[in-house]
Amino acid sequence: MKGKxxxxxxxxxxxVKIEKGTIVTPKGFSAAGxxxxxxxxxxxxxxxxxxxPASVASVYTLNKMQAAxxxxxxxxxAKEKKIQAIVVNSGNANACTGKQGLEDAYAxxxxxAKKFNIPEHYAAVASTGVIGLQMPMDKILSGISQLNPEQxxxxxxxxxxxxxxxxxxxxxxxxxxxxxxxxxxxxGSAKGSGMIKPNMATMLGFVTTDAAIxxxxxxxxxxxxxxxxxxxxxxxxxxxxxxxxxxxxxGQAENELLHPSHPEWQVFVQLLRQTCEDxxxxxxxxGEGATKLIEVEVKGALNDEDAGKIxxxxxxxxxxxxxxxxxxxxxxxxxxxxxxSEAVIDPESIHMFVGPIQMLRDSQPLPFSEEEATAxxxxxEVKFTIDLQIGEGYGKAWGCDLTYDxxxxxxxxxx
Amino acid sequence: MKGKxxxxxxxxxxxVKIEKGTIVTPKGFSAAGxxxxxxxxxxxxxxxxxxxPASVASVYTLNKMQAAxxxxxxxxxAKEKKIQAIVVNSGNANACTGKQGLEDAYAxxxxxAKKFNIPEHYAAVASTGVIGLQMPMDKILSGISQLNPEQxxxxxxxxxxxxxxxxxxxxxxxxxxxxxxxxxxxxGSAKGSGMIKPNMATMLGFVTTDAAIxxxxxxxxxxxxxxxxxxxxxxxxxxxxxxxxxxxxxGQAENELLHPSHPEWQVFVQLLRQTCEDxxxxxxxxGEGATKLIEVEVKGALNDEDAGKIxxxxxxxxxxxxxxxxxxxxxxxxxxxxxxSEAVIDPESIHMFVGPIQMLRDSQPLPFSEEEATAxxxxxEVKFTIDLQIGEGYGKAWGCDLTYDxxxxxxxxxx
Numbered sequence: 061m062k063g064k065x066x067x068x069x070x071x072x073x074x075x076v077k078i079e080k081g082t083i084v085t086p087k088g089f090s091a092a093g094x095x096x097x098x099x100x101x102x103x104x105x106x107x108x109x110x111x112x113p114a115s116v117a118s119v120y121t122l123n124k125m126q127a128a129x130x131x132x133x134x135x136x137x138a139k140e141k142k143i144q145a146i147v148v149n150s151g152n153a154n155a156c157t158g159k160q161g162l163e164d165a166y167a168x169x170x171x172x173a174k175k176f177n178i179p180e181h182y183a184a185v186a187s188t189g190v191i192g193l194q195m196p197m198d199k200i201l202s203g204i205s206q207l208n209p210e211q212x213x214x215x216x217x218x219x220x221x222x223x224x225x226x227x228x229x230x231x232x233x234x235x236x237x238x239x240x241x242x243x244x245x246x247x248g249s250a251k252g253s254g255m256i257k258p259n260m261a262t263m264l265g266f267v268t269t270d271a272a273i274x275x276x277x278x279x280x281x282x283x284x285x286x287x288x289x290x291x292x293x294x295x296x297x298x299x300x301x302x303x304x305x306x307x308x309x310x311g312q313a314e315n316e317l318l319h320p321s322h323p324e325w326q327v328f329v330q331l332l333r334q335t336c337e338d339x340x341x342x343x344x345x346x347g348e349g350a351t352k353l354i355e356v357e358v359k360g361a362l363n364d365e366d367a368g369k370i371x372x373x374x375x376x377x378x379x380x381x382x383x384x385x386x387x388x389x390x391x392x393x394x395x396x397x398x399x400x401s402e403a404v405i406d407p408e409s410i411h412m413f414v415g416p417i418q419m420l421r422d423s424q425p426l427p428f429s430e431e432e433a434t435a436x437x438x439x440x441e442v443k444f445t446i447d448l449q450i451g452e453g454y455g456k457a458w459g460c461d462l463t464y465d466x467x468x469x470x471x472x473x474x475x
Numbered sequence: 476m477k478g479k480x481x482x483x484x485x486x487x488x489x490x491v492k493i494e495k496g497t498i499v500t501p502k503g504f505s506a507a508g509x510x511x512x513x514x515x516x517x518x519x520x521x522x523x524x525x526x527x528p529a530s531v532a533s534v535y536t537l538n539k540m541q542a543a544x545x546x547x548x549x550x551x552x553a554k555e556k557k558i559q560a561i562v563v564n565s566g567n568a569n570a571c572t573g574k575q576g577l578e579d580a581y582a583x584x585x586x587x588a589k590k591f592n593i594p595e596h597y598a599a600v601a602s603t604g605v606i607g608l609q610m611p612m613d614k615i616l617s618g619i620s621q622l623n624p625e626q627x628x629x630x631x632x633x634x635x636x637x638x639x640x641x642x643x644x645x646x647x648x649x650x651x652x653x654x655x656x657x658x659x660x661x662x663g664s665a666k667g668s669g670m671i672k673p674n675m676a677t678m679l680g681f682v683t684t685d686a687a688i689x690x691x692x693x694x695x696x697x698x699x700x701x702x703x704x705x706x707x708x709x710x711x712x713x714x715x716x717x718x719x720x721x722x723x724x725x726g727q728a729e730n731e732l733l734h735p736s737h738p739e740w741q742v743f744v745q746l747l748r749q750t751c752e753d754x755x756x757x758x759x760x761x762g763e764g765a766t767k768l769i770e771v772e773v774k775g776a777l778n779d780e781d782a783g784k785i786x787x788x789x790x791x792x793x794x795x796x797x798x799x800x801x802x803x804x805x806x807x808x809x810x811x812x813x814x815x816s817e818a819v820i821d822p823e824s825i826h827m828f829v830g831p832i833q834m835l836r837d838s839q840p841l842p843f844s845e846e847e848a849t850a851x852x853x854x855x856e857v858k859f860t861i862d863l864q865i866g867e868g869y870g871k872a873w874g875c876d877l878t879y880d881x882x883x884x885x886x887x888x889x890x
Contacts, residue, residue, distance in 0.1 A: 125814030125822050156810045158839035191807020192840050301811050301854055378793075386886025392606020395571045396716050399540030407540050424573035425607050464879050470794055471801025 081234020096203025349465030361453030393404030496649020509619025764880030776868030
């Protein structure tokens with residue numbers, strides 16, 4: 061019943077997780093993070109630096125009110141399709157800040173270029189935090205001058221801390237595989253955690269790899285992988301003004317240039333996919349106020365796109381999210397979300413499972429033990445499986461429960 | 476700057492609100508409500524009866540998993556485009572209940588026809604409540620046999636109580652206007668209050684009128700009005716399996732048959748619109764856990780459809796809703812929702828107001844007093860106005876804040 065995506069996801073490409081790996085594990089990269097004063101106490105400014113101009117790929121929020129740093133980063137990348145440094149601040153999104161905001165984003169880029177002694181278009185910038193406040197540029201510029209990227213896990217963790225906002229934990233992952241007999245390493249760092257919804261969100265992702273690959277090809281891979289990972293997570297259905305995922309590739313693994321015709325192309329895609337899926341799930345699990353990770357798996361849909369639509373509708377339903385929080389096996393809400401997902405369904409042919417417990421067979425409700433269902437929903441990871449039985453479409457999505465803490469956090473974010 | 480809809484909405488058609496009016500105020504209608512035992516204590520079964528076969532119009536949820544009673548009601552209406560009775564239960568939605576559920580909905584209709592001594596296809600049925608549980612038909616059938624509709628406001632209020640679920644208050648309204656020199660009366664009763672989102676929701680609306688109008692023409696009017704009222708409210712973004720709005724017209728006002736070419740056609744449309752808008756706003760204000768009604772007014776959009784999209788996106792944003800709950804003038808979230816609404820915008824030309832306080836002029840943020848803004852957001856009704864300055868499109872939407880109580884109510888709805 062499973063479609064081509066599954067086959068890809070479950071295939072074994074001898075990919076190894078590097079438990080202690082960070083964004084500086086791939087060859088060529090260093091990182092830094094510090095407290096510049098935008099936020100009260102925690103790190104709020106970070107940088108990733110590559111010792112050569114790196115190939116680059118980047119995807120951005122679909123929100124039409126794109127923040128100033130996104131415009132500047134796009135300009136940098138457009139010029140030569142190479143970048144060497146990314147500077148990121150948290151605490152202020154530099155979004156909806158008008159002309160001043162755009163000038164500030166340029167000033168941030170200029171300061172980064174000066175600090176790292178690179179052309180301006182080799183520097184990218186990103187911001188996350190409150191919307192609509194002007195940037196405290198004195199602090200940002202002074203902070204940039206103090207950034208000293210190093211190739212240590214400690215400096216990577218300083219960067220990871222510098223990019224988070226309401227996240228409770230930092231998020232990073234690292235994998236390695238052999239390509240052309242050489243170890244190729246990839247790693248990522250990300251931040252969540254509200255305004256998270258398919259098509260990017262208040263989400264920043266930074267991926268480093270030492271793979272040798274040209275920017276256009278890297279962009280192809282990133283696009284494909286983003287649709288199956290970052291665009292499959294939902295925290296609250298809001299899509300932010302600031303989000304981007306950027307991949308830098310140093311080429312220092314010295315594999316033969318990657319390309320879809322390379323015999324080990326899928327190994328690289330899988331490295332990138334696993335990295336992005338790890339980060340996406342970490343973001344969902346650490347959604348604002350979340351206590352649980354929800355995974356929705358859809359099989360038997362008309363096509364993969366429809367499967368994705370359904371998985372996202374279920375994982376995004378506030379009623380499903382509150383029921384999971386309350387360990388209430390109110391499966392009717394799951395089916396209601398399937399029904400409004402806009403995917404093609406046959407209302408009479410649906411199988412549905414809450415964890416291992418089948419609730420619907422051919423759309424007929426089955427008797428089940430409330431105790432058993434409640435016990436299942438007390439897990440920190442819960443899974444719903446839906447089989448539409450009309451095709452081969454397959455897809456997953458991830459989200460989190462909706463809790464009192466989500467309301468608490470967001471009722472007073474700025475204070 | 477206001478488009479045609481505004482003109483219509485604000486025009487004065489000498490429509491009078493009947494403060495003590497109920498669904499039995501229009502000539503020909505009676506109502507009943509009682510406790511049948513589906514719910515623990517409160518009324519859970521009601522009926523509206525017309526002393527003649529009434530013209531009828533009805534709109535339904537777009538959810539593909541439509542509940543059994545909707546199928547049966549559609550069948551009834553399709554046969555002769557007249558109905559004489561509607562029986563409604565709360566406490567159990569009879570949705571996702573398979574073949575048994577469909578049989579039960581037919582049995583409910585049959586019992587209603589027998590009770591009121593009318594052909595089966597003159598009876599409509601509706602249900603609201605938990606999804607996925609089989610109906611306790613012994614209670615329902617016994618309850619139907621005890622329904623005795625009367626033409627008193629007390630019996631109308633018994634009906635109003637019988638249809639609510641987590642609503643805190645019953646919802647009804649009544650208006651009157653002169654058409655052909657005769658008083659034409661219209662009234663409505665509705666229930667909310669979770670799973671409320673554009674394109675119907677866990678929402679039932681029942682409108683009675685003594686206007687003389689044929690079913691097809693009534694359907695035209697209802698469709699137009701629904702798009703501007705019930706389809707403009709959002710509580711949580713979930714679209715239910717059960718929702719419908721049904722209008723019955725007894726014809727006993729003895730006006731000349733209404734039709735778009737009737738000189739007072741717009742008077743009738745305005746009666747219907749005002750009735751539906753009242754009910755829609757009552758539903759939004761009484762959204763699960765809500766403490767405030769939020770109104771979003773959008774002007775200057777490319778067209779009315781885009782204005783509606785933007786208004787709905789803003790009023791549906793969990794981040795806007797939590798900020799309103801927390802009286803936090805975090806206006807960036809409003810603009811972020813404008814950006815992801817999928818409407819055409821010019822990111823550089825937006826005016827935006829929180830109540831009377833202008834936050835953006837031509838997309839440039841303005842200084843404002845936090846104290847003043849917080850004080851404004853402490854009102855029980857808050858309004859955001861967005862002027863895109865690119866066209867004549869105009870629209871409104873209504874919603875409510877997102878509170879701890881929404882989570883509490885929905886984390887344990889079934890228990």
